[in-house]
Amino acid sequence: MPVSTGQASFMCCRQDSIVMEPARKLLRSVEIDNGTFTLTLHREDFSTLYPGMIRYELAVTSGGQTLDMFRTNTYEYSVPESLAAETVALMKADEWEHELRASREGFLAAHHSGARPGRKETQETADVVIIQGSPRPDGNCGILAAWAADAAHTAGRTARVIYPHDLDIHCCIGCYQCYNTGICIFDDDMAGIIDAIRGASLLVVCSPVYTNTVPGSLKLLIDRTQAYHAERALSGGRRGQSGLLLAVAGRTGGGNFTCVTRVISAFFENLGIKPAGQILLDRADAIRDIRTREGAEQQVKDAVRQCLT
Incomplete structure (x- = not known):
């Protein structure tokens, strides 16, 4: 008989993380080779994460050890797709059962890699991570990033500046496979960026206004952190991180920052980062060099120091 643990998914809170x-619901459980192997297929309701998201988890275990695992979810498939997630999962279950019954040695040889792909080891981290979103390294956002890093060092903290424009970051293709494993299907520089964000106590985003929004390279980075959102939902994540926005607009008026503030606000919210303020400097086209703007440097450094106390 199928076993269900409930009708809806829920969020489980721990002191330092939130886990989905x-x-x-158990859809299939098959004993093979006199109970040497157990094949199970579960249906998991992730609708509190995304409306209607259902994940299917197929596993083969032996002696309490998981030999291999396959996951797929409904959000991986486009509307016109003929194969739905449940159909794919059932087909995979039939395939694995057939392999096991035909040759246990052949199955073990083909599925020796283990069940759960894990995230890569954390690279060098820093207390303050600064994302310099402008493709101009020596422009006003570069100055903002330098001020923020200097404030972090003065406060006795380590700082790291990340330049998305100079990195290999593939665009997010919306495949939603990160919600099966907690990691992205692309192996590029984003893994190191997510490591840095994960380890930081303060995330500072420096962005110019490009056509009323953030530059493309920064938006690529933001979209690709969806894998970190998936990781946090599936495995838990750090809490208590803060986020600070430093932005520059060429034109005069706060309205020029509307889209930038919304994008970065959504970015922070998606990663469980608490917004700690924003400094929006307009009229950059007239001022040219924001170092000539009275009080700007002190304003930025005070904001960073306040976030670290």
Whole structure:
């Protein structure tokens, strides 16, 4: 008989993380080779994460050890797709059962890699991570990033500046496979960026206004952190991180920052980062060099120091 743990998924809170605990329904359980192997297929309700998201988890275990695992979710498939997630999961279950019954040695040889792909080891981290979103390294956003790093060092903290424009960052293709594993399908520089964000206590984003929004390279980075959102939902993540926005607009008026502030606000919210303020400097076209703007440097450094106390 199928076993259900509930009708809806829920969020399980720990002191330092929030973990998605989906309701699970057992769709199939098969004993093979006199109970040497157990093949199970579960249906998991992730609708509190995304409306209607259902994940299917297929596993083969032996002696309490998981030999291999396959996951797929409904958000991976486009509307016109003929194969739905449940159909794919059932087909995979039939395939694995057939392999096991035909040759246990052949199955073990083909599925020796283990069940759960894990995230890469954390690279060098810093207390303050500064994302310099402008493709101009020596422009006003570069100055803002330098001020923020200097304030961090003065406060006795380590700082790291990331330049998305100079890195290999593939665009997010919306495949939603990160919600099966907690990691992205692309192996590029984003893994190191997510490591840095994960380890930081303060994330500072420096952005110019490009056509009323953030530059393309910064938006690529923001979209690709969806894998970190998936990781946090599935495995838990750090809490208590703060985020600070430093932005520059060429034209006069606060309205020029509307889209930038919305994008970065959504970015912080998606990663569980608490917004700690924003400094919006307009009239950059007239001023040219923001170092000539009275009080700007002190304003930025005070904001960073306040976030670190």
